[in-house]
Amino acid sequence: MSKGIKKISPNLRLIILIGIVSFFADMTYESARSIIPQYFTYVLGGSVFALGIVIGIGDFLGYSFRSVSGKISDRTRNYWGMMFLGYTINLFAVPLLALANNYIIASILIIMERMGRATRIPPRDYVISTVASENRIGYSFALQNLLDQAGAVIGPLIISVMLFYNYGYRDAFLFLAIPATLSILSLYVSYKYSKKEINFEPRKKIERGIKKRHLMYYFIGIGLSAAGIFHISFILVLAQGFLEQYEVTLIFTLAMVGEGIFGFIFGIAYDKIGKEIIIIGPILAILIISMVSFHNILVFMLLGLLFGAFTGINDTVTRSVVASYIEEEHRGSVFGALNTSYGYGLLISSIFVGYFFNQILIIVLYIIILQISSIIILLKFFKKVNHEK
Structure with missing residues (x-):
């Protein structure tokens, strides 16, 4: 047993430690996200449209501000300080x-x-991309994402059990202070380990980088795909109309299962196949919207898994492309720009779907048009990048 452990490199151990930080962090905020739509609409009296605006603005700022965070991280080189600040506010x-x-x-x-x-995400991604083995970048992000999603599964499951035994939403939120504290403590352990054990060796110069003008195709393609997703929050609101509270939370749990499992699979596939695997994302989004009218518990469980697969490919593969094609000194900024485009997309999606929530045909047409557009632009991006090799 000890011999097996010794074979793990110090850099991989740091990635695992960061994954443990993510485990407790996701246990905290993904548990909250599993009950926020119900809490917001059924307990606090907010409308579905108001929920869409709040989720849209939150996701937009949650992604677009990463551009600012990435630039600050690159300029100050204080990646761990930014992580501590972000995790504290976040949790x-x-x-x-x-x-x-x-x-x-x-x-x-x-x-x-x-x-x-x-x-905290751009500096965290920078640290992972810097210590990851050059030929296992997809694997490194997939491993962190797998640990991340383990917490995102266990947390909502605990909340579902609490609701089943008639604990309230407020009790659930208070409980989440425990994993929040454990995440901060784990981050401190990771920071101390990085100072003692890790040697950050300079990478070889990237010879197959992406020209800045071609990155715009990538950002727009990913942004359009995000703008054309039927968000899990709306899936949960629909489910609340015909399922029990704990069953609704289980749908969210399956989304987290899907994100963890498929994110890991897509990360491994990226190392084997390459960037073209991103095309699966828009296809998944079309599948999701084609099924939301079937008010059946099994269908909605499947919807949870499919949404998780969609976010899994975006969390793993999109970051791997940046780590593979962008030089280290610009990586934090490009991570930020990528997330900004994704955030714009989620803002548009949440407001549009929230406004037309009761007119499903309009939503279906809107999503299909955007996802086909996303596929076309991403194919254009692949062609540009392949031509540069």
């Missing part, structure tokens, strides 16, 4: 939701949580 906004007595206060806390997440 402790969650238990404070228990104290919200109206949906306005809840909205502020939801947006704070997203902003904290935006602050």
